[in-house]
Amino acid sequence: METNALTAPKNSSLNTSSNILNSSQKPQRIFRFGSFEPDISSDSSSEYIPNSSFFQNSIGAAVTLAKSPFTAFFGLAAAVLYYIYSNTLSLLNIEARDSSKHKPKDKPTKSPSPFNLFEMEKLDLAVIATIIVGATTFLFRKFIFGNHILRTNSIPTINIQAAPKIAQHSYDPQRDLSFKMFQNNQNVVLIYGSQTGTAEDLAKRFARELHLDFNAQVLIVDPELYDLESLSKISPDHIAVFLVSTTGEGEPTDNMAKWYEALIGEDIFTADFSDLELPSFVDPTEESDFSGDYEFDTELPLANLNFSIFGLGNSTYEHFNLPTKQLTKRLRSLGAKLVGPVGLGDDDVNIDDDFEKWTGAAAPLIAKFVSSSSTGIDSSPNKYEPSFIVKELDILPIDASIGSVRPEILENASSINISHVDSKHPWYCLPLNSKVLTHTSSERRIIHLELDLDNINLPYTTGDHVALFPTNYETQVRLLLNVLNLDGSKPISLSFSPNASDNKPFPHSISSYSSMLRHYLDITLPVPKDSIKHVLLPYARSEPAKAFLKKLIDDKDYYKNIILTPVMSPGELIQNIHTIEKKEAVSDDLKFNFTFSALIDLLPRISPRYYSISSSNLESPNKISITAVVLNYKTPNNINRYGIATNYINAIHDTLSNPDTNSDIIFTSDKLSYCLKDTRKHSSNNFAIPIYIRKSTFRLPSDPSVPIVMVGPGTGIAPFRGFIRERFYQAKNSIPVGPTVLFFGNRNESKDFLYKDELLESFAALSSSNKNSKVITAFSRDQKEKIYVQDRMTEHSALIWDLINNQNGHFYICGDGKTMSKDVIATLKRIAQNEGKLDETRASSWFTTLKNTNRYAEDVWA
Ligand SMILES: Cc1cc2nc3c(=O)[nH]c(=O)nc-3n(C[C@H](O)[C@H](O)[C@H](O)COP(=O)(O)OP(=O)(O)OC[C@H]3O[C@@H](n4cnc5c(N)ncnc54)[C@H](O)[C@@H]3O)c2cc1C
Ligand SMILES: Cc1cc2nc3c(=O)[nH]c(=O)nc-3n(C[C@H](O)[C@H](O)[C@H](O)COP(=O)(O)O)c2cc1C
Known part of the structure; x- marks a missing residue:
C-alpha cells in the first residue's frame, strides 16, 4: 500500500512532527526583542515567540548590555571615573564652602555646578580621565577591539579569531557554518546525513531548486566537516535545512555520527535528553554584533535557529526514520524553531515522490528566509550555472593520476593511517581469487570474491560490511561520450564555479572524460524531474526538445512511462532528445548542445555498495570475501538492465579467470564490456578495487559455546x-x-x-x-x-x-x-x-x- 508521507491524515508519518512538537515543548524563557520575527504563519506546527512587552524589552536590553564584555568594560571604566570624580568633587565642594567664608559678600556665590565653580579643576579632571581611559584602552586594545567588528548590515558579523567556548585552541573558521555562510553571503544551509549518497544528491538538487526558483544562496554542508556548535551562530534571518538518512538499525549515518553523539548521546532510541550534557554552543552575542536583538539562553541555546527537516528511511525497517524524529525532538528541545512539516521519506515506496511533496510544502516557507524576493519559476539558460568549470588540457601532466579514488598509490601502503580508510578515503585492494557458486544452468550467478588486505592490515570483525566503489560498464560510458561528442581520452581539469553551492571536490582535479564517467559519476540512474527542469531544459533551444522535456516535467504518467518504467539512463535520455530533433529536422544552430560541466551537475556521484563480509577475521585476518548475486533484469518493456557493482564484480571474476587477457577492454559473460585496467592499474599490471570496512553490530556471541x-x-x-x-x-x-x-x-x-x-x-x-x-x-x-x-x-x-x-x-x-x-x-x-x-x-x-x-x-x- 502506498503511504503518503506528506498528505496522509492522522497517524501518518507527517503527524509525527506534531507529536514531536507536543512532547518536546519547553516553556519559553527567553526575552526577545527587536524586529526579527520570521513569517512562518502558514506552518501551524511551528513555534512562535510572542512580541515582548516594553518592560521585557528594557530588562532584556539591560541584560544584553551587561553581558557584552565590551559595554561592561566601558561601564566599569565610567563607574570608576565617576567615583574618582565625585570623591574629588565632594572634597572640592567642602573646600569651596570653606573658602566662601572668606570671600567678600558682594561677590556672588557661583552656582553649585562643580564645572561652573571650578573651571581649572574640571580641566585637570578631564585630562586625568583621558589619560586613564587612553592608557586602559591601549592596554586592553586586543580585548576591546580584537573580537568585535561592528557592522550595520543585517548579516551577522563573524570574527575569524573569535573562538567558540569549547575549543578555544582548535577553533577553525573553516568548520564554522555561520562563518562560511557569512563569507559566501549565503542564507540557507543544507546539511546532509548520507550513507550511500541519496541524501547527498537530494541536497545538491534542492540547493539548485532553492537557488533557481527562489534566488536563495545555499551552502551544502557535510556535517563531518563542520562543528555542531556553530549551529547556534547561524543568523535568525537564515535557515538550516536537514536532509537526514537512516542506516544500520535506526542509526544515523557515519558523516552525522559525531553530531548525533553530541546532541543525542550514544543511545538514539531514548528520547529523554534531560540528563544529557549540553554541547557547548556558542553565544553569538559574545562573538559578534549579532543581527536582530537576541538573548542567548544556555538552556535553549538554539533559540536562534530556524530549521526544516526531511528524513530518508525505509518503512520495511523497524526503526523507520528514527534519527530524523530524534533530531527534530532534540533541536526543538534546545529552542530551535521548526519551519514546515517534518518529511519522512520512504525508500520502500518512492523517496523522490515523498521529497517532491515535502519540498512543495517546505520550499516556500524556507524561501521566506531568503532576503531577496522570489523570482518565480524560470528556466532561462542564463540563470543556470554549472558548479564545475571543465577545461580540456593539451597534455596530461606526468604525475597526474586521472582515475584513482585515493591519491596514495598502493606501494605507499605503510604510510597510510588505516584509521583514515573510510568512505571519503577508500583503500585500493587487489582481488585475490574468485569463483562462481551457482551452476551454469542456474538462473542466477552468485560470485565468491576474495580481496587482499595483506598490504594494509585493515582490521575487520566477522559480521562487518565491506563497501565497494564500482566501475561503470562501457556501453553507458561510450553512449555519453557519443551524445556529448567528446573524446574520452582527453585530459581535463576541474575547478569550482565561483558561486557553486556544491563544493565537494572529485578525488582528482585532473582527470579525463572517460575516467570521470567510469569511476566517479552514476551514469545509469534515471534523471529525476527536477534535474530535467533545472539542468537539461535550459539547454533546449528547439521547440520539439523543449516540448518533450516540459512534458516530462509536467506530466507524471508520461515521466513514469518514458523514464521510470524502462529505467532510462541519462545517456539514453539525451540520445532521445537528439532523435526527436532529428525527426523534426531541427537546424544545427538550435540543436540540443549539452556540456560536460552540466552533466556533472545532472548526475549523482557513484555510491559505494555494501556487502556482508563472508569470511572470518579469526581464520583469515588478511583477506575478506564477499558473496554477491549478479543483478540482471528485464524491464516491463523487455529492456535488459544491469546492476553496476555486481556486473563489475562479474567482470573482475572473468578477468581473474583469464589472466592472460591483455586487452584493456574485457567482455563479461553477459557481453558487457568493462575497462578495468586503465586508471586503476598498479605496478603489478593488476587492477584494484576501492573499498572501506563498515563496522556492524551483527556479531557472534563472545562465548563460542553459546548456541x-x-x-x-x-x-x-x-x-x-x-x-x-x-x-x-x-x-x-x-x-x-x-x-x-x-x-x-x-x-x-x-x-x-x-x-x-x-x-x-x-x-x-x-x-x-x-x-x-x-x-x-x-x-x-x-x-x-x-x-x-x-x-x-x-x-x-x-x-x-x-x-x-x-x-x-x-x-x-x-x-x-x-x-x-x-x-x-x-x-x-x-x-x-x-x-x-x-x-x-x-x-x-x-x-x-x-x-x-x-x-x-x-x-x-x-
Ligand atoms: C548492509 C547491506 C549488505 C548487503 N550484503 C549483500 C551481500 O552480501 N550480497 C549481495 O549480493 N548483496 C548485498 N547487498 C546488496 C548490495 O549492496 C547491492 O545493492 C546489490 O549488489 C546490487 O548492486 P548493483 O550495483 O549491482 O545494482 P544497482 O546498479 O545499484 O541496481 C540496483 C537497483 O536496480 C533496481 N532494480 C533491481 N531490480 C529491478 C527490477 N527487477 N526492476 C526495476 N528495477 C530494478 C533497484 O532500484 C535497485 O536499487 C547488501 C546491501 C546492504 C545494504
Ligand atoms: C544498511 C541499511 C540500513 C538501513 N536501516 C534503516 C533503518 O533502520 N530505518 C529506516 O527507516 N531506513 C533504513 N534504511 C533505509 C535508508 O535510510 C534509505 O534507503 C535512504 O534513502 C538511504 O539514504 P543514503 O543513500 O543517503 O544513505 C537503511 C538502508 C540501508 C542500506
Missing part, C-alpha cells in the same frame, strides 16, 4: 559463512563450540546450493562435537510445493525453542528485508506460542526480550 541459529537464504548466507568458518576454525583449535544451526534456502539444490562442499565439511566437524549442529536446507523449486526456510523452521520448532529459549542461544537473520525477514520473525513468534505455550502477546514480549538482550540480530537489505 546459535542462523536463517540465511540466497546471498543471506554471506555473513553466516563467516560465522561458520569461525566456529569451524575454533573447533579445529579445540575450543568448545556450542550448537550451530543454519537454515539455508534457494531455488534448486543442484544449481544453487552455495558453498555446499565446505558447509558439509564444516558441519561434519561441528556436529561431531555437538549433535545439534546442522545445516537445514529448503530448496523451493525442487518439488511441486514451494518450500521455504520458514517451513523448515516450523518442522524444527522444538530444536529452535530449546536452543534459543532453554539454552539462551542467539538467533540471526540475513538477506531480503522486504518479505523474508518478516516471515521468519512471524514464524519464530509462532514457535514461541506453540513450543512455549505462550499466547500471542506473551510471544511478542518474548521476542522483544530476545532483542533487548542482544540475542536477536538481523543483517537485511531491501
Whole structure:
C-alpha cells in the first residue's frame, strides 16, 4: 500500500512532527526583542515567540548590555571615573564652602555646578580621565577591539579569531557554518546525513531548486566537516535545512555520527535528553554584533535557529526514520524553531515522490528566509550555472593520476593511517581469487570474491560490511561520450564555479572524460524531474526538445512511462532528445548542445555498495570475501538492465579467470564490456578495487559455546559463512563450540546450493562435537510445493525453542528485508506460542526480550 508521507491524515508519518512538537515543548524563557520575527504563519506546527512587552524589552536590553564584555568594560571604566570624580568633587565642594567664608559678600556665590565653580579643576579632571581611559584602552586594545567588528548590515558579523567556548585552541573558521555562510553571503544551509549518497544528491538538487526558483544562496554542508556548535551562530534571518538518512538499525549515518553523539548521546532510541550534557554552543552575542536583538539562553541555546527537516528511511525497517524524529525532538528541545512539516521519506515506496511533496510544502516557507524576493519559476539558460568549470588540457601532466579514488598509490601502503580508510578515503585492494557458486544452468550467478588486505592490515570483525566503489560498464560510458561528442581520452581539469553551492571536490582535479564517467559519476540512474527542469531544459533551444522535456516535467504518467518504467539512463535520455530533433529536422544552430560541466551537475556521484563480509577475521585476518548475486533484469518493456557493482564484480571474476587477457577492454559473460585496467592499474599490471570496512553490530556471541541459529537464504548466507568458518576454525583449535544451526534456502539444490562442499565439511566437524549442529536446507523449486526456510523452521520448532529459549542461544537473520525477514520473525513468534505455550502477546514480549538482550540480530537489505 502506498503511504503518503506528506498528505496522509492522522497517524501518518507527517503527524509525527506534531507529536514531536507536543512532547518536546519547553516553556519559553527567553526575552526577545527587536524586529526579527520570521513569517512562518502558514506552518501551524511551528513555534512562535510572542512580541515582548516594553518592560521585557528594557530588562532584556539591560541584560544584553551587561553581558557584552565590551559595554561592561566601558561601564566599569565610567563607574570608576565617576567615583574618582565625585570623591574629588565632594572634597572640592567642602573646600569651596570653606573658602566662601572668606570671600567678600558682594561677590556672588557661583552656582553649585562643580564645572561652573571650578573651571581649572574640571580641566585637570578631564585630562586625568583621558589619560586613564587612553592608557586602559591601549592596554586592553586586543580585548576591546580584537573580537568585535561592528557592522550595520543585517548579516551577522563573524570574527575569524573569535573562538567558540569549547575549543578555544582548535577553533577553525573553516568548520564554522555561520562563518562560511557569512563569507559566501549565503542564507540557507543544507546539511546532509548520507550513507550511500541519496541524501547527498537530494541536497545538491534542492540547493539548485532553492537557488533557481527562489534566488536563495545555499551552502551544502557535510556535517563531518563542520562543528555542531556553530549551529547556534547561524543568523535568525537564515535557515538550516536537514536532509537526514537512516542506516544500520535506526542509526544515523557515519558523516552525522559525531553530531548525533553530541546532541543525542550514544543511545538514539531514548528520547529523554534531560540528563544529557549540553554541547557547548556558542553565544553569538559574545562573538559578534549579532543581527536582530537576541538573548542567548544556555538552556535553549538554539533559540536562534530556524530549521526544516526531511528524513530518508525505509518503512520495511523497524526503526523507520528514527534519527530524523530524534533530531527534530532534540533541536526543538534546545529552542530551535521548526519551519514546515517534518518529511519522512520512504525508500520502500518512492523517496523522490515523498521529497517532491515535502519540498512543495517546505520550499516556500524556507524561501521566506531568503532576503531577496522570489523570482518565480524560470528556466532561462542564463540563470543556470554549472558548479564545475571543465577545461580540456593539451597534455596530461606526468604525475597526474586521472582515475584513482585515493591519491596514495598502493606501494605507499605503510604510510597510510588505516584509521583514515573510510568512505571519503577508500583503500585500493587487489582481488585475490574468485569463483562462481551457482551452476551454469542456474538462473542466477552468485560470485565468491576474495580481496587482499595483506598490504594494509585493515582490521575487520566477522559480521562487518565491506563497501565497494564500482566501475561503470562501457556501453553507458561510450553512449555519453557519443551524445556529448567528446573524446574520452582527453585530459581535463576541474575547478569550482565561483558561486557553486556544491563544493565537494572529485578525488582528482585532473582527470579525463572517460575516467570521470567510469569511476566517479552514476551514469545509469534515471534523471529525476527536477534535474530535467533545472539542468537539461535550459539547454533546449528547439521547440520539439523543449516540448518533450516540459512534458516530462509536467506530466507524471508520461515521466513514469518514458523514464521510470524502462529505467532510462541519462545517456539514453539525451540520445532521445537528439532523435526527436532529428525527426523534426531541427537546424544545427538550435540543436540540443549539452556540456560536460552540466552533466556533472545532472548526475549523482557513484555510491559505494555494501556487502556482508563472508569470511572470518579469526581464520583469515588478511583477506575478506564477499558473496554477491549478479543483478540482471528485464524491464516491463523487455529492456535488459544491469546492476553496476555486481556486473563489475562479474567482470573482475572473468578477468581473474583469464589472466592472460591483455586487452584493456574485457567482455563479461553477459557481453558487457568493462575497462578495468586503465586508471586503476598498479605496478603489478593488476587492477584494484576501492573499498572501506563498515563496522556492524551483527556479531557472534563472545562465548563460542553459546548456541546459535542462523536463517540465511540466497546471498543471506554471506555473513553466516563467516560465522561458520569461525566456529569451524575454533573447533579445529579445540575450543568448545556450542550448537550451530543454519537454515539455508534457494531455488534448486543442484544449481544453487552455495558453498555446499565446505558447509558439509564444516558441519561434519561441528556436529561431531555437538549433535545439534546442522545445516537445514529448503530448496523451493525442487518439488511441486514451494518450500521455504520458514517451513523448515516450523518442522524444527522444538530444536529452535530449546536452543534459543532453554539454552539462551542467539538467533540471526540475513538477506531480503522486504518479505523474508518478516516471515521468519512471524514464524519464530509462532514457535514461541506453540513450543512455549505462550499466547500471542506473551510471544511478542518474548521476542522483544530476545532483542533487548542482544540475542536477536538481523543483517537485511531491501
Ligand atoms: C548492509 C547491506 C549488505 C548487503 N550484503 C549483500 C551481500 O552480501 N550480497 C549481495 O549480493 N548483496 C548485498 N547487498 C546488496 C548490495 O549492496 C547491492 O545493492 C546489490 O549488489 C546490487 O548492486 P548493483 O550495483 O549491482 O545494482 P544497482 O546498479 O545499484 O541496481 C540496483 C537497483 O536496480 C533496481 N532494480 C533491481 N531490480 C529491478 C527490477 N527487477 N526492476 C526495476 N528495477 C530494478 C533497484 O532500484 C535497485 O536499487 C547488501 C546491501 C546492504 C545494504
Ligand atoms: C544498511 C541499511 C540500513 C538501513 N536501516 C534503516 C533503518 O533502520 N530505518 C529506516 O527507516 N531506513 C533504513 N534504511 C533505509 C535508508 O535510510 C534509505 O534507503 C535512504 O534513502 C538511504 O539514504 P543514503 O543513500 O543517503 O544513505 C537503511 C538502508 C540501508 C542500506
